[in-house]
Amino acid sequence: MSRSWTWLPVPDLRFGTTAPTGAEVAAVDAVVAGVGPATLVVGERLVLGGRHRAAARRNLLLPALHALQRAVGWISPGGLDHVCRVLEVPPAEAYGVSTFYHLFSHSEPVADSTVHVCDDIACRGVGAMGLIEDLRGAGHHVRPSPCLGQCERGPAALVQRTGVDDLSVAPAPVADVEAAIGSSSSSAAVVLPQAGSGNLHLLARVGVVDPGCLDDYRANGGYSALEAALAMGPGGVVRELTASGLSGRGGAAFPTGVKWQAVADQVGRPKHVVCNADESEPGTFKDRTLMEGDPFAIVEAMTIAGLTVGAEQGWIYVRGEYPVAAARLTAAIDAARGAGLLGDDVAASGHRFDIQLRRGAGAYICGEETALFNSIEGYRGEPRNKPPFPTTHGLFGEPTVINNVETLVNVLSIARDGGGAYAALGTERSPGTRLFCVSGRVWAPGTYEHEFGVTLGDVIEKAGGLVDGSELRAVLLGGAAGSFVGPDQMDLPLTLEATREAGLSLGSGVVMVFDQNDDIVDTVRRIAEFFRDESCGQCVPCRVGTVRQEEVLVRLDRGGSFPDERDLLDDLGSVMRDSSICGLGQTASGAVRSAIDLGLLGGVS
Amino acid sequence: MWVVDPRRTTSARFADMWLGLNVGTDIALANGVAREIIHADLVNVEFVENATVGYEDFASHVEPWTLDRTAEVTGVPAEAIRDLARGYAGAATAQLMWTLGITEHHTAVDNVLALCNLALLTGHVGRWGSGLVPLRGQNNVQGGGDMGALPNKLPGFQDVADDDVRARFEGEWGTTIPPEPGWHLTQMFEAMGRGDLRAVWVIGENPADSEADVNHAREMLGRLDHLVVQDVFMTRTAEMADVVLPAALGWAESDGTVTSSERRVQRTRAAVRPPGEARQEIDVIADVAERMGSAWGRPTAEELWDELRSVSPMHGGMSWQRLEDVGGIQWPCPDEGHPGTPFLHGRLWERPIGGRRAPFSCVDDHPPVDQLTDEFPLRLTTGRVLDSYNTGVQSGKFNSPIRSGDALELSADDAGSLGLARGDRVMVSSRRGSIEMTVAVDPDLPVGLAFTTFHFPESADVNQLTSDAWDTRSGTSEFKAAAIRVEKLDVAAGA
Amino acid sequence: MGEPRPLVQLTIDGNVVKVPEGLTILDACRREDIDTPTLCWASNLTPVNVCRVCVVEVEGSRVLVPSCSRLVEPGMVVSTDSERVRTSRKMVYELLASSVEMDRADTSVHAWMEHYGVRPERMGDRDEIATVAQPPKVQDDLYVRDYERCILCYKCVEACGDDAQHTYAIATAGRGFDAHISTESDVALPDSACVYCGNCIGVCPTGALVFRAEFDMRADGTWDEDSQQVTTTVCAFCGVGCNLELHVQDNSIVKVTSPVDHSVTSGHLCIKGRFGWQHAQS
Ligand SMILES: Cc1cc2nc3c(=O)[nH]c(=O)nc-3n(C[C@H](O)[C@H](O)[C@H](O)COP(=O)(O)O)c2cc1C
Ligand code: SF4
Ligand code: SF4
Ligand code: SF4
């Protein structure tokens, strides 16, 4: 046995022989254009290379894979090999990274475009399964997808095409999908049910300003927060933030002031600010609303974060299925840099801060903060064990502030109007307002901003109440990682403390309404399938536990007996909750558990 | 990490910077680096004053080695030499590691001395994390030397010319020891040529394949009156022998010790019974001694070891039991309470210095003996690959999936100008011989350089080509620098 | 070397213990003679803490913590045998044993499975539930990758990568239950970057990576571990001084391993040491 392609007896990194195509080479080379390849042949007698240069470029792996996928419609062995040579990444590792993401394909494309159709819990109720049939019938290459973050206007689709940018279409009847492909344009701007209401803080500019226009943003109060932050200095910002009582909106509700203080306290190492815009929790679309409607707000808020904690580099990680948000943010970053609001001397403050945008590629788990770091760094999006925490060991192992999009946008009014004014809203222990992603059987699904303390019934009411003929069966609160609640909970005040007391969580603000006609067992099974598909596979409780949980629910869906499975479901729940590495596994049984408690599965026994 | 090597090797791929110097210009580079360190004011003055002699002479000796001149001789850009010099001198700790690329030259000893100069200049020696590290290519090269298998040493690196030392050994062994050093391998071949050496007992070595200019070596062995080979294999040398003494395998069939590169003495143990007539080497030697009239009895490995401990102070503290218990001890280990010595030359840091000051050496660059001419325009250098070992008698026995056979690797340019592609068969000739080989192209090789391994003498008898030049002090041949010519053969490789 | 490390006081299973700072809970448990199962941990590898079989309960922590990687902290109160711990450990074994062939796993694994009363069959009929069943990959004469025995402990990946070999020939590919150890684009091992050091075989706890000689002898029914003798010696090739453990059956070497507790290479070897012993047999 001998290798057909041996030209060096033992290089440490052995690359393949399949040659990349010209398009692949051009796409990859464009990604490294600014920094050059990891191995730099200065001359016949001098080569710069080694692990430091390779390490400094590893974070270009994900962009390079995106470039390949876009250029030729798949990650071919030759293309992948070229990436590995240019970045000096071991081919096996690059393959491991590439196959982690669902938006990268590893077989030759069968069509010019792939239509990813959401068959997740909201879209199933509004015709997603039929749409998949119809699109296939019309000759399209279709792949079912988890929630695409367009639940208020499903069924949703994402079109991936060779050589051009992706499109998002929702709602997506066949005609609209084809029209979108024909005109290369994504669905129109966000529809905001509350638009024009005077009480908005977070959503005030959405639907009002031109998201592509920095001047318009400034004319509507933009960059006054940065001005205020510069005036009060880092200490002042942290003080106001702490006084505001702001807590994270990404799910874990950690006090933001404490986080920023901890990073500001770190000295002597480079630091980072990361905006978590991976929004992939089924039922969640609020961050998309902000990014598409008010992208400069995120850039401004990140800039304040950078100057406050002393970080010079910011990163926005946008989920791969949000092409519109990514494009608008990219434009906003460029405009801000052009206006001197990012770069070596931010707003003439003498401080440096800049932002790089990274696109995810179809992996819910990359929203988990440490998985997100790994993903940016060019590794598999596997969560890290904590401790240590991001405030000391974050991106590239360096101190990092990571915040959700909505959390960051809150910072603007706090910097501008003070923490006290902010804390006057909401309740004492849950100050301020927050966004809710209302979907399902209500008249006007969409992103809503309410003060903390609003009741669940109010939230549904303000979305127009239930559609005609609907009878409330259950509400999924907090997303797939949250819980079902019954009609008896309509008076539940939506605050951190009240939900916690009830054993619930607001999570990412999902309020998804189900009625008597919805197939809840199927919904619960789809949630179980979601966790099975989205588990990173690293730890045993979650990798195998989510599979076994789904198998139980499939058996129940097919008419199995619930009492027979109860012990197993309990034990699966215990091991996943207690012993998984990250929040995905720890919460993967929550919705199932709540459905059991509400008797939603009991009917099938 | 910097890698200095004519070839861009595996290690070079890990390096921040690879400097592809011309074969045989190591001293030029070292002198150039030394001058740059001096001019950049990065000399460790305190160390130099405390622990060395000859700095002034050395400084003026290297003064002509400007970056530009060094660059011209070595072929490496001046900037890179400057970076290397400053990086090495400026590091908190730094090691110089080398293998046979330094020692398989006719200037072997000078090459090493040139590197020692750098360590002395910067104080990168005698401290944890710093030092001079010759990596041994074989599992017991170090041990062989330690046991006195050198022409000028007795066991424990004790000088044979030293009267006191000899007196002690003579007392212990009850015999007289000649004070003159013996011959090393290259000298032995010369003595065979002169007819002064007529009978040879080869133990565990395959010079009929492994010697440089192997045609010459085979001829010399053929001329002997009597050749005895003691080996575990029927090697090419054994095939030439009058008497073959089959031996047990050291590492799997016998008890004993070996000493690794880092001076660590470790136990080998018999795990399987030797096949057929193969016998323990101690027994073979003791039997020969007996027939020659000296009754040594049948010492066990442990008894022999204890005898060594009694005459070699640096092994004194390594009892068999301790070696068993701790798994290996680094010499010197003078007594049983001593933990062994992880690094040497710590004395250079004592104030005042413990013992003799270390001298700088003024050494000069001499190009390889086998010169490039129009007739032999390419430089051939040889080396090993991972899954094979020397002449392949041990490593050829397993079916390695990564084995590719010996091929002549050429730079892309040279292959192009010779009209050669991978797989072509060529005739490779040096001033000493010609062999057929298959071509491979290594795009990283500099123009003018060719490389091959020497693991498969059956299919490519590479040492027919290698140079007969050697270093008079170490006795090492210049395997690393032969001048060759490559001519295309008509038949393509057996596809 | 250096200063003695300060001691940390904590409580394990009701006993107050003092151990040096920087130890893991697992280290502390071992000092107290509290047996703790592990699968993905090894003394010569960086903890990846993925198997979760070593979890313990720490007061104040919402979830159980992996003892193999969590460092001791002053005042920690640790339980290693609470109901939650027992359930989790048992479940980890049940989840694994229901999806992977565990028959050739280290004997300690079987002892622990018995200890926790593991019943993988309650996960459902083997034919109806997801497993990693697949044919072994026999691609060369040196070793076999029998991935239906793979528990995805990442040890081989670590041994091939930063923890020993720095060759990076194998990595985890795919995601979730489909995650598996793979070469680039799943090419056959001889076409990959593998340099056949066999360090991955040395660390594999379940027999998924197995020497070809052993694989063939098992297939022939001649593999007899009980009759084998193990002798430690030194590799005959280069000057590093790696120690070899020769496993001998009927006066023939049948496999070579290296002692993990040996300071020279902590159990790792290269192709010559690992596979170059055939010349002793010829
Ligand atoms: C499986 C999983 C997915 C997550 N996805 C997101 C996400 O898409 N967006 C987000 O902001 N936070 C997400 N998080 C929470 C983050 O880990 C982290 O807590 C958050 O980004 C911190 O920002 P915050 O303090 O502003 O909420 C996720 C957590 C888990 C466990
Ligand atoms: S809990 Fe699931 S997603 Fe999280 S690390 Fe474990 S396997 Fe990965
Ligand atoms: S044998 Fe060595 S190089 Fe090959 S996969 Fe295993 S650890 Fe990696
Ligand atoms: S092959 Fe072995 S070492 Fe590698 S992950 Fe699987 S079980 Fe672990």
Ligand code: FES
């Ligand atoms: S977009 Fe379909 S469920 Fe969210």
Ligand code: FES
């Ligand atoms: S041994 Fe601790 S998690 Fe595997």
